[in-house]
Amino acid sequence: MLILNKLTILRDKTYHFQSVIHLNRNLYKKSIQPKPVFFNKVKVTSHSSCRHKINSFSTISKMSLKHLGAGSECPPKSDEKKLRLYSMEYCPFVHRVRLVLRAKNLDFETVNINLINKPEWLFKLHPEGKVPALEIGDKVIVESLDICNYLDQEYPNPPLYPSDPTQKEKDIALFDVIGKLHGNFIDLVLKKETKTPQEWKNIFMPNLTKLNDELKQRGTTYFGGETPGMLDYVLWPWAERAGTVVIVLGEKLPLESNELEVIRKWRKTMQEHPVVAGIYHGPEKFYKSVQIKVGELPPDYDAI
Incomplete structure (x- = not known):
């Protein structure tokens, strides 16, 4: 730091x-x-x-x-x-x-x-x-x-990392998984690569599956337990913006109903949590900020 x-x-x-x-x-x-x-x-x-x-x-x-x-x-x-x-x-x-x-x-x-x-x-x-x-x-x-x-x-209250050092290291290691998902997401949103929805699904699935399986193994509502922890808050901004994929591609990724069930449920639950809900913007406003970044809209964030 x-x-x-x-x-x-x-x-x-x-x-x-x-x-x-x-x-x-x-x-x-x-x-x-x-x-x-x-x-x-x-x-x-x-x-x-x-x-x-x-x-x-x-x-x-x-x-x-x-x-x-x-x-x-x-x-x-x-x-x-x-x-x-x-x-x-x-x-x-x-x-x-x-x-x-x-x-x-x-x-x-x-x-x-x-x-x-x-x-x-x-x-x-x-x-x-x-x-x-x-x-x-x-x-x-x-x-x-x-x-x-x-x-x-x-400001240690409430603590956002697990008290167990091993579990804390595990959470921190998952930041790397989030980073890889972020890289893929930016490639899609900025249209750096042209791929079909199925091809994008194949790119996202390995790291999404890691997060899904980890939360399933923990058996808790959130990665942090029964209240969100640091891992939940570090991941959430990308989950909130996931709908941008539909805006860019014109359709959802072709997920089966039994794929990523745990992380999809987590996303719905997180969106309703008061910490998250109070500053929720959703994918549409985020995508307008992307359009500003690439010059498709005037550089006026206040107009979003």
Whole structure:
């Protein structure tokens, strides 16, 4: 995990940090560590990055639901001690963080970013100008999994990982499976490859089957037991967006009624959980954000 303290960007495009604090990375197995990206001597891990409703799970100050772009000013903080999430409303990686914040009933404020027309000040928070980024006082944590793990360490109630170390390692190892599904999903949604629904099914099935069989073996409602855990929240953004496949292909993947029964039931149950339901957008709005990304729609996330 990286915490960045008062990042300064020099105009010669060289990035410098006044301090970098490396926290415990034992949350990840070495076999699934992401490949590091280096900005001079500063390491930023390359996990994928990219309106809240006030509810009983978290108190959210609506600093800027409008997506701020170039030429805007960063809104002043209402409270230096309050968590601030730099976000894009439809980003699945931000979605993970929002779910964890809600699950832990944390007070935070949100600043949404136009990722096509990024504000200049964003690069003072993240050297690549990405979201999510979580600001705590004068420190900034980047990358969705690092943020989620930081929140689970600093705010341990409710715990989102199993207490058993072996089971925890097993959950973390499944992040790699989710990552592979994400890669396949992006290939489909961005139309990087032209395949039939059956061909796409054949690509998705091995990793979907791993998740289905794992949950079946556990015999619980969620991967986290009878309440969602970290694995559920890390997986959910892709489950919520699964309907995008139908939008792109014009039809569902040809699944038999007895295929992936457990994970399909999990998806329905998760959608009804209050932590998830309170910020549910669905596949249609997500796909509009994809169309913005590829230039098929004007870069106005607020119009979605």
